[in-house]
Amino acid sequence: MPVTAPAPSRPDADLRRGNGRIAAWTVVIVTFALCLARFARLVSVGAVNVLFGDQWDFLLPLFRGEGPWTLFLQQHGPHRQGAGGWVQWLIYRTSGWDVRAETWTGFVILFGAATAAVALAVRIRGRLAWWDAALVFIVLSPLHWETLLLAPNLAHSVLPLCLALLLVHAWFAPRFAIRIVSIGVFGTLCTFTGFGFCASVAAGILALASTSRANPDRGGASGLVAVFICGVALFLIGYHWAPAIPGWHFPVAEWWNYGTFVAYMGATLVGLREKTWMAITVGGAWCLLVAGVFGISLQQVWARGATRRTIASALLTGTALTYMAFTAVGRLPANVEAAFMWRYTSLTMTGALGVILFLTPWMEAVASVIWRRVTMGAVCVFAFTIWINVGPDQRTATIAVAKRNWVSAYLETRDLARANEVSNFWVYPPLPNAPHIAERLEWLEKRKLSFFKNAPPTRPAP
Numbered sequence: 001m002p003v004t005a006p007a008p009s010r011p012d013a014d015l016r017r018g019n020g021r022i023a024a025w026t027v028v029i030v031t032f033a034l035c036l037a038r039f040a041r042l043v044s045v046g047a048v049n050v051l052f053g054d055q056w057d058f059l060l061p062l063f064r065g066e067g068p069w070t071l072f073l074q075q076h077g078p079h080r081q082g083a084g085g086w087v088q089w090l091i092y093r094t095s096g097w098d099v100r101a102e103t104w105t106g107f108v109i110l111f112g113a114a115t116a117a118v119a120l121a122v123r124i125r126g127r128l129a130w131w132d133a134a135l136v137f138i139v140l141s142p143l144h145w146e147t148l149l150l151a152p153n154l155a156h157s158v159l160p161l162c163l164a165l166l167l168v169h170a171w172f173a174p175r176f177a178i179r180i181v182s183i184g185v186f187g188t189l190c191t192f193t194g195f196g197f198c199a200s201v202a203a204g205i206l207a208l209a210s211t212s213r214a215n216p217d218r219g220g221a222s223g224l225v226a227v228f229i230c231g232v233a234l235f236l237i238g239y240h241w242a243p244a245i246p247g248w249h250f251p252v253a254e255w256w257n258y259g260t261f262v263a264y265m266g267a268t269l270v271g272l273r274e275k276t277w278m279a280i281t282v283g284g285a286w287c288l289l290v291a292g293v294f295g296i297s298l299q300q301v302w303a304r305g306a307t308r309r310t311i312a313s314a315l316l317t318g319t320a321l322t323y324m325a326f327t328a329v330g331r332l333p334a335n336v337e338a339a340f341m342w343r344y345t346s347l348t349m350t351g352a353l354g355v356i357l358f359l360t361p362w363m364e365a366v367a368s369v370i371w372r373r374v375t376m377g378a379v380c381v382f383a384f385t386i387w388i389n390v391g392p393d394q395r396t397a398t399i400a401v402a403k404r405n406w407v408s409a410y411l412e413t414r415d416l417a418r419a420n421e422v423s424n425f426w427v428y429p430p431l432p433n434a435p436h437i438a439e440r441l442e443w444l445e446k447r448k449l450s451f452f453k454n455a456p457p458t459r460p461a462p
Contacts, residue, residue: 024128028118031133035140035387036111042142043107046149046396047100048403049451052427053151055099056437061085062092063440072192076155077244078330080235082193083163084155097449099152106148106158113162114139117353120168124308124357125364131376134356134383138349143269145392146342150399153194157346160196163189164319164350167199168312176220183224188231195323195347197235202318204228206311209301216305245334257336261328262287264339269348270382271389273340287324290317290351293358313358320351342392352386403427407451416441 051059058076061067071085081088087105095101117135122128139161147156163186170182187203190196207228210221251258260280267273267283297314300307323344331338356379363375402425410419416438426432445452 021128024130024132027130027133028128028136031136032114032140035114035136039107039110039140039142042145042393042396043100043103043149045393046145046400047103048400048407049099050403050407050427051099051450052403053429054153055151056428056440058153058155059088059092062089062097063443073238075239075242076153077242079155079194079197080192080239081155082191082196083189084153084159084193087154087159096453097444098453099450102152102154103148106144106152106154109154109158109162110140110144113158113165116162116165116169120165120312120353121357121360123169123172124312125360129360129364131360131380134380135353137380137383137387138352138356141345141349141387141389142392142396143342143345143349143386143389145396147346149396150343155194156343157195160190160194160199161346161350163193163196164199164316164347165353167203168315171311171315172308176217180220180223180227184227184231187228188234191231191235195326198322198326198347199315199319199350200228200231201322202315204232205298205318206301206306206314209298209314210306212302212305214303214305215301243330245331248330248333250329250333252332257332258325258328259284261332261336261339262324264336265324265327265344265348266290266351268340268342269345269352270385271391273391275337286351287321290320290355293317293355294321297354297358309358309361313354316350316354316357318354320348320354323347323350349386352383356383410441411451411455414445 054076058074058081061070061074068086068089071081071089072083074081074085088102091101091105092098114136117139118128118132121132121135144158147153147158167183167186167190170179170186173179173182183203187200190203191200204225207221207224211218211225215221263280263283264275265283266286267279269286270282272279272282293313294317297310297317300310301314327344328339359375359379363372363379402423406419406423406425406427409422410416413419413422417433420426420432428434428437431437444450445455448455
């Protein structure tokens with residue numbers, strides 16, 4: 001008769017669980033500290049107090065002295081500024097137009113987004129695990145540098161990333177009244193705030209899937225569908241289609257490049273930023289995985305009813321897929337290389353978060369301890385690969401030096417064209433010597449705002 005090993009005593013099991021919790025908290029806290037330290041250094045090195053690029057355009061209501069509601073409704077290309085406009089109205093008015101204040105605000109928002117991502121894993125699983133550090137590595141990666149340090153715009157994707165995660169939390173509210181109100185608030189904010197409307201599209205699809213017979217609260221799900229319809233209706237009041245590409249058209253002649261564009265966006269997430277077959281293969285495989293998780297999650301919601309796991313995975317992967325598809329349609333008429341823009345990674349990474357949250361329970365259920373550790377380790381390696389990318393650090397430092405040189409040249413000359421020539425840099429790439437940029441620089445100087453705050457007075461002409 002085979003002899004079985006005695007079951008571990010309860011004190012031993014409790015001790016192991018306690019040690020596991022301590023290890024999990026230690027790993028996640030250390031990861032937070034490491035990521036925040038690197039990101040803080042990135043901001044301190046790269047944040048320069050001068051407007052750049054699109055900022056001169058979407059901050060126009062501030063130049064006109066208009067209020068927060070105008071900035072909320074401000075349309076920049078195909079999206080509105082939404083909650084990002086509110087934040088910009090507040091921080092620019094209170095900081096004397098210090099561009100660095102917006103960058104540091106984005107740093108705080110990303111910290112909140114990373115915390116929300118870890119909290120989602122805890123709510124799904126019921127406890128913290130050490131591999132939740134992977135979520136921190138992804139959200140607090142330096143890939144956000146372009147939208148925070150080149151031409152800061154919280155509304156574009158950093159704030160929508162946080163709002164999308166909060167929208168998932170809203171879906172977990174225990175009471176229907178609280179759930180429908182919170183989903184309505186965060187869903188509407190997503191719709192109005194930059195490309196957060198992609199999260200609203202995913203949430204609307206999830207709400208529709210929740211109206212199946214498998215859901216005991218079908219009436220509540222129908223109410224959520226109505227909430228999203230109302231949010232979209234409000235968004236469309238006064239809206240006009242404004243593609244960011246001159247001469248935009250759909251479809252392009254080489255229509256198959258829409259798929260190539262999306263694959264390149266996926267490859268950019270892991271640092272493959274060149275037109276190669278490896279980038280297409282890796283990026284394409286990644287996009288198929290995200291699409292697969294989205295489809296399986298929706299199918300489970302329809303057939304069995306929604307769970308926290310399927311809600312989180314469907315909403316986050318759906319956000320990424322909608323965003324990648326929309327970006328391909330909007331940007332491909334320019335060129336396929338546009339897929340490699342860094343600012344597109346902020347919302348693309350919602351797909352990575354959704355896949356990890358979907359796969360985590362499956363990984364924990366693997367019978368073999370070795371395979372369990374291998375799969376969890378692979379997830380962490382994938383996340384660390386995203387975080388370890390040094391490209392943003394190098395580009396940030398280079399552009400920061402160029403911006404500072406331009407500021408010095410302008411303060412020396414008080415002439416836009418001359419400053420561009422002396423510094424070999426320009427703060428408005430679409431039209432470097434644009435008269436309206438010169439006028440806005442004079443507007444800022446007259447009020448001692450931005451880099452003029454502590455600048456020496458204009459020297460009299462000889």
